[in-house]
Amino acid sequence: MTTPDPAQNTRPHFDYYTGRAVVNLAAIRHNVALMREKVRSHSPHTQIMAVVKGGAYGHGLIESARASAQGGATWFGTAQASEALELRRAGFDQRILTWLHTPGIDFAELIRHDIDISVAGPWAVSAVRDAAREVGKPARVHLKVDTGLGRNGVTLADLDQMLVPLIAAQDEGTLEFVGIWSHFAFADEPENPTVLAQAETFKQAIAQAEAAGAHLEVRHLANSAATLLNPSVYYDLVRPGLSVYGLSPAPQIGDAAHFGLIPAMTLEADIATVKKLPAGHGVSYSHQYHTEEDTRIGVVPLGYADGIFRHASGTADRGGLGAPIQIGDQRVSIAGRVCMDQFVVDLGPDTRTVPGDTAILFGDPATGVPGAEDWAVAAGTISYEIVTRVGERVPRVYIDDEPV
Numbered sequence: 001m002t003t004p005d006p007a008q009n010t011r012p013h014f015d016y017y018t019g020r021a022v023v024n025l026a027a028i029r030h031n032v033a034l035m036r037e038k039v040r041s042h043s044p045h046t047q048i049m050a051v052v053k054g055g056a057y058g059h060g061l062i063e064s065a066r067a068s069a070q071g072g073a074t075w076f077g078t079a080q081a082s083e084a085l086e087l088r089r090a091g092f093d094q095r096i097l098t099w100l101h102t103p104g105i106d107f108a109e110l111i112r113h114d115i116d117i118s119v120a121g122p123w124a125v126s127a128v129r130d131a132a133r134e135v136g137k138p139a140r141v142h143l144k145v146d147t148g149l150g151r152n153g154v155t156l157a158d159l160d161q162m163l164v165p166l167i168a169a170q171d172e173g174t175l176e177f178v179g180i181w182s183h184f185a186f187a188d189e190p191e192n193p194t195v196l197a198q199a200e201t202f203k204q205a206i207a208q209a210e211a212a213g214a215h216l217e218v219r220h221l222a223n224s225a226a227t228l229l230n231p232s233v234y235y236d237l238v239r240p241g242l243s244v245y246g247l248s249p250a251p252q253i254g255d256a257a258h259f260g261l262i263p264a265m266t267l268e269a270d271i272a273t274v275k276k277l278p279a280g281h282g283v284s285y286s287h288q289y290h291t292e293e294d295t296r297i298g299v300v301p302l303g304y305a306d307g308i309f310r311h312a313s314g315t316a317d318r319g320g321l322g323a324p325i326q327i328g329d330q331r332v333s334i335a336g337r338v339c340m341d342q343f344v345v346d347l348g349p350d351t352r353t354v355p356g357d358t359a360i361l362f363g364d365p366a367t368g369v370p371g372a373e374d375w376a377v378a379a380g381t382i383s384y385e386i387v388t389r390v391g392e393r394v395p396r397v398y399i400d401d402e403p404v
């Protein structure tokens, strides 16, 4: 009997996979550089924090962070501390902020690795203070304020109970209270009255913290949409995520090209099968699609195990046709249900598509292929989720094609 040696398996299934997410690092560099220039033209001192949570929105944490830094990002942001540590261990020396923690987290490890820590409740302040004493090095802390999103962070009503222990720990040298920050509920609707209200509340929180004795280094509020649409909230740092990867955070206002962004990810697969089916034949589970004529169907070997949304299926109520697919010069749609590993397209009787041809699910619409936003519409979600949920098992292939 033998047992497998995990060390032998350094390229798991990479060479045997039927599809891939091709990530253009030049696009990420371009997008960050574009936002940096835009921000700089309004506010010369403002820095860019590239938000790389969720494995850089599915694009790959390390590679995307490197490209973002090359584009001019001087900070990284992650929700999970594990991703912050992964970046530091990979050798990045930029500032890194991490912001979603639960009691029991080993803050000492973050302090040792020089990672900025967001606190959003009293338990976190005392845990960070204790960890900093243990390490013997001051922790750098950003206070998350809930200015109206109604999610993580402290409301103005609870601000004082956070400021007292924070300032005390600052004054004893246990921590550096470096930042105040918040997040918008409606950044993609700059005219929404909550945007102005949140910006006002943010100003009050800063004033209150400074009056209490905070020596703040950075105040930050803007995500992608605010970075692209609302220079009045740039402050010292902006935190774009989605737009780093070239997708529009406000599709109702403009697509990626409108904002000068270049989508970085192309999701593609090689056609496994092309075969004839007669008219009136049901296709895929529960026959939501029926062929209208004698035709040829193609099998595209990616499915919901790869993060392909089953909600992007062609269901009978939408004529059996779902999300768009580009195969050579043919634009087709998913026919019938998306399965775990595959779905079907109706190529028509006269198709020239053969097994091995590349099916592009989404990429840069400026090149004539569907975009992640088209998939978001088909699946009833947002482009954030389309790219972030591309399965971990799908190989990421990195290219570096300078945009023209």
Ligand SMILES: *Cc1c(COP(=O)(O)O)cnc(C)c1O
Residues within 6 Å of the ligand: 051, 053, 079, 182, 183, 222, 223, 224, 225, 239, 240, 241, 242, 243, 249
């Ligand atoms: C995800 C996130 C961002 C980035 O948001 P985008 O809309 O992708 O730009 C910024 N700040 C916080 C707190 C976040 O959670």
